[in-house]
Amino acid sequence: MTLHHARAVLADAVRAPFWTDRPDAPGRRAPAIDGEDADLVVVGAGFTGLWTAWQALKREPRARIMVLDAEQVGYGASGRNGGFVAASLTHGLAHGEALWPEDMPRIVEEGRRNLEAIRDELAGAGIECDFRLVGKTTLAVEPWQVAALGEAHALSKRYGEQAEFQDRDVVQADVHSPTYLAGLRVHGSTALVDPAQMAWGMARHLETRGVTIREGTRVQRLSRAGASVRLELERGAAVHARTVVIATAAYRSPLRRLSKYIMPLYDHVLVTEPLTAAQRTSLGWKQEQGLTDAGNQFHYYRLTADGRVLWGGWDAVYHRGGRVHPDQEYRSPSSHELLARQFVETFPQLDGVRFSHAWSGPIDSTTRFTAAYGTALGGRVAYAVGHTGLGVGAARFSADVALDLLDGSATERTRYGIVRRRPFPVPPEPLRHPIIQFTRRSIIAADAHEGRRNLWLRLLDRFGLGFNS
Template identity: 45%
Template sequence: MDSARALSDARPTPFWLEDPGRPEALPALVGDTKCDLLVVGGGYSGLWTALIAKERDPSLDVVLIEGHEVGWAASGRNGGFCAASLTHGFGNGLQRWPGELGELERQGLANLQAMEDAIKKYGIDCEWERTGEIDVATQPHQLAELHEVAEAVAEYGLDLTVLDADQLRAEVDSPTFLGGIWDKEGVAMLHPAKLAWGLKAACVAQGVRVFERTRATDLSEYGSGMAVRTSYGRVYARRVALGTNVFPSLVKRVRPYIAPVYDYALMTEPLTEEQMAAIGWSRRQGLGDSANQFHYFRLSADNRILWGGYDAVYNFGGKVRAEYDQRPETFQTLARHFFQTFPQLEGVRFTNAWGGAIDTCTRFSAFFDTAYRGRVAYAAGFTGLGVGATRFGAEVMLDLLSGETTERTALEMVRHKPLPFPPEPIRWAGIEMTKWSLDRSDHNGGHRNLWLRTLDKMGLGFDS
């Protein structure tokens, strides 16, 4: 089948947001109000912050405002991979924080378990499956690199299952698979929009005042607290937590640290029993290949395949616009790669094709800090790994606002920020040069050219 033909009926909307259980938006804030804690942003970052704040102190008056609807952006359209890693994978963490990587891994696993416990506690039906994830090698050099990772993690007490080609294809069958490593405990699959909606319901049930379609436009000091101007009024708060991530921060000095990069995904129609038998996948793990320009793929609850990744598109000036959510040339590339990976699924059609912006920073994992003499906290830069790490970021923001020293705020990862991106046009040229070099590396046995080796020495290297 022509891969483009398989896209002919694909709707330009995220599959997850089409769910019939999507809740109605809550009313906007009209007029002025006061609170103890204002949370700006109704994605995972803001929702976890508001909910955990109420868990820590039920008497706290917490307000959450969202400019559109809860979960409409990255939190409702991501791939639904919820990883324990706080560092965007073991390799990135080993390069940046080798001395505290064991502690980061411990806290990451504890954070993932706390998420699972909260989902059970609040009865959030988000199709949570603790299946783990397999990193797949499709080139010989990737296989060698995965074996090196498996050996390295063992020194930190972590256990990854190494799979040869036959063992991997017994789990999920593709002629392109040469082997892989399976993290059985550190990743869960979920329905991302249902998680956001469930957290919204939990927040409301705990007494958080949630206002949707309430855009924050300005942040300023007001007495001993802060004032945030909104669409139809102001919120006066003792403390403010910013969970706006990819969107321009109300703390303007944060903006150079974030580059919005667009990621794209497809969703197939539900597979038949015969099609499922042709690929196996009975244990429903998440999968990702090991190229620099990588794909991620997983099964939905009704046995559709989500297939995403590969292209990461930065638009000059760092603009975030709705029209960038659709990119037909990327969708066609993804569809072609899908059928190369699963030729036995020829004839399958895609029902949805969508994209959206990810908040990337130069260390490829979140950073944290305060502003306005500790009255405002923020977490950003999750680089596509925010489904799990945003809960950790929420805890960090609340720790920072309380002024407490905790096991989280003691981390070097929390105490130091990454390098900011340079201004345009250097930013755009650097990102494009890096993308070109990573593609060359994928097609040249993993060899990293002078540009990538230079970035490695500067602490800016990334290989995933």
């Protein structure tokens, strides 16, 4: 596909997330009122914040809980992702084994229980969000990736996953793309969901349970106020809480220390127009599982409920200074144009299909690809941020971790190394930007040279550090 062709198929794309661009999207809730107070205030109304309120109600059904968001429920990554809900809490089995080998058997089981609980609790609350436990296929699109899939298959079987290695003929018979050389089909450990409907449904359910959700409310800073925490808002207003959980992901946090752990990486996504019956048949893909390719720079893709293809990933962009602002989302069309060209390389039978939506948004990545947990203000504030692209599933686990930390409870969750040890801090600017760009170029070069990682990447691997979305 030429650049001109890519621009043509993107010409009519709405610059907004497909999930939230719908006529039945909820209106904006009222902002917080100066002087309001609660037993627990959660800052951030994405999945981590919503699950925190959800799980807190289980512990204290009569607690007064307030959720604050600078924008709206699901505005950030929770409404912009691909809708993959993974059981993994460690950014994959191999990464978990490298960093927390002693904890992995228990963490894997924790992740499985967490995914099942998400399914059951959404169903129990009557939240219709197209939740489907269809699994995922990881695809080798370069010869060097085939052996890596074989190793991943052995690891999956060792942890009891229902996994099968697919050779070229089998994987291409399943989903029709000439680029596929092999596949690792894993059943049961990944679900697909409509993330906006999930977030909106959770918010509505929480409100029926007495939770107050305030939108358009930016928390500027936190301070002690006697036995409570004062949350200072814009224009001199404030609310008070006995305890606070920070769940701001890649967006600016009132707890300044969190910026040293977070790299805001802008991920890019496209969604096609609805496919015709013939186009849909040309893909195969009858099991409708999630798909991802096996490179370091990777794509993730899936079918939507109304027969579109969501196609995202590969180009993770860090803006100098870690700037997160709406004007960064469509700063340059090159990432979306590249995605459009790569889409046709993967599915040449869909050449000419136009894209209805194109968007981007920041992912809260850490140096070890998993969240940072901790407390502040003498244990009255807890935080859980940095899910690096897997927060749709891990958010519920993180909510319980944050509540355990507020309670001062020594639970099995708080004893995991993934909770006890924070990620290695990201170097501050002006070093951060050139280091991230050099790392990104090294990863692209590794993918172009049969996966061979240079000295810098091998050094990062040794310490479990890296760059990923």
